[in-house]
Amino acid sequence: MCIRDRFWRPGDGKIVHYIGQDIVYHHCIFWPAMLKGSGYNLPSAIVASGMVKIEGHNFSRSRGYVVWIEEDYLAQGLNPDLLRYYMVATTGQTRDLDFSWDTFHDKVNTELVGVFGNFVYRALHFSNKHFGSVPEGTLSPEVIAEIEKTIDGVVAGVNEYELKKVADEVMRLASFGNEYFQSKQPWVLVKEDRDACAQVLYDSLAIVKALAVLIEPMMPSIAETIWAQLGYPAEEVHSTTFENAKTPPAPGLPLKKPIPVVSKIDDDLLARLKSTIETRIRVAEK
Numbered sequence: 001m002c003i004r005d006r007f008w009r010p011g012d013g014k015i016v017h018y019i020g021q022d023i024v025y026h027h028c029i030f031w032p033a034m035l036k037g038s039g040y041n042l043p044s045a046i047v048a049s050g051m052v053k054i055e056g057h058n059f060s061r062s063r064g065y066v067v068w069i070e071e072d073y074l075a076q077g078l079n080p081d082l083l084r085y086y087m088v089a090t091t092g093q094t095r096d097l098d099f100s101w102d103t104f105h106d107k108v109n110t111e112l113v114g115v116f117g118n119f120v121y122r123a124l125h126f127s128n129k130h131f132g133s134v135p136e137g138t139l140s141p142e143v144i145a146e147i148e149k150t151i152d153g154v155v156a157g158v159n160e161y162e163l164k165k166v167a168d169e170v171m172r173l174a175s176f177g178n179e180y181f182q183s184k185q186p187w188v189l190v191k192e193d194r195d196a197c198a199q200v201l202y203d204s205l206a207i208v209k210a211l212a213v214l215i216e217p218m219m220p221s222i223a224e225t226i227w228a229q230l231g232y233p234a235e236e237v238h239s240t241t242f243e244n245a246k247t248p249p250a251p252g253l254p255l256k257k258p259i260p261v262v263s264k265i266d267d268d269l270l271a272r273l274k275s276t277i278e279t280r281i282r283v284a285e286k
Contacts, residue, residue: 008035014044016161021048047161050096055277064280067099072276076269081219082108082262088218089167101273109264111171117262119177120211123204124229124258130190130197134231134253137202144246146176147210151242154214170214177207205230206248212237213245222261229256 008015019027024046032042051058054065067073073083086107091097127135150173157165181204189197209230216223216237227237231253265273 008040015041017043017046019046019048020051022051024048045161047093049093050091053096053098055100056098062284064277064282064284066280067277072273076272078265079221079262081222082112084218085112085167088163089171090164092162092164101270101277104273105265105270108262112262113260113264115171115178116174116211116215117260119174119181119204120208120226121258121260122181123177123201123208124255126186127201127205128255128258131201131255133255134205134249134251135198135201136195136251137199137248139206139248140199140203143180143203143206146173147207147246150210150214151245155242166214167218170211170218173207173214174211177204177211180204180207202248202251209247209249210245213240213242216240225259225261229258229261231255 017027017031028046035042053059054067057063057065059065069083074080083104086104087097089107089111090103127133150169153169153172154166157163157169181200184200186197186200186204189200208226212223212226212230220238223237224234228234230249232249
């Protein structure tokens, strides 16, 4: 199957068109008619998102209010996953996306690094350091309840075409993981009650696995990194299911030496990112 048919003739799969609200007329009347006449599947839904603004201004190439993905973003060595998360977690159908490098910086450093990445690294690092593999345990009721609640929320967000809700649900589970890890104090338990420590880490790694599955559509390369550190073949995270998110990693599964899955954007990089827009604006004003 060619790549075109994979997306435009998906068999029993559904196609959802995400468009800007300024082209609703064309994409709800003319484009579906053209697709039908050409024998392609019609969309099951058409979702009109808000407009994109740049630093509070309407998107405009001629006036310099534009961000080019290749030269402004990827050329700085930034992971595409960070931008995907920012776009999903910041906008929706009912409001515009006002793109700002300051807001992007805050989203990455506060949420992806401070909450999500912090929990994943702590759970993997502590487990690897003290056990070397997934420890023995039985999934705690409160943990499976939180994972199932998150899966339900993610499914609801997708079905409602509210992708921000998906990002919010994933971040909520990561926050729960941080709170659980901190409250159980495995750094104390490992000295006093190794079995109790193993149980906390077993629960924590179950949350890490669920997070990897749930963020894969939004942040595929970060999901691969987590999956590999859990001891699985990295590429398999792309074919796993939400049901697998409910199953903890098997006790005894060797853990890879963990590395942080997300890195902070420092002030120097932020300044370089902001200068791309500022330079274009100055050039456009001449």
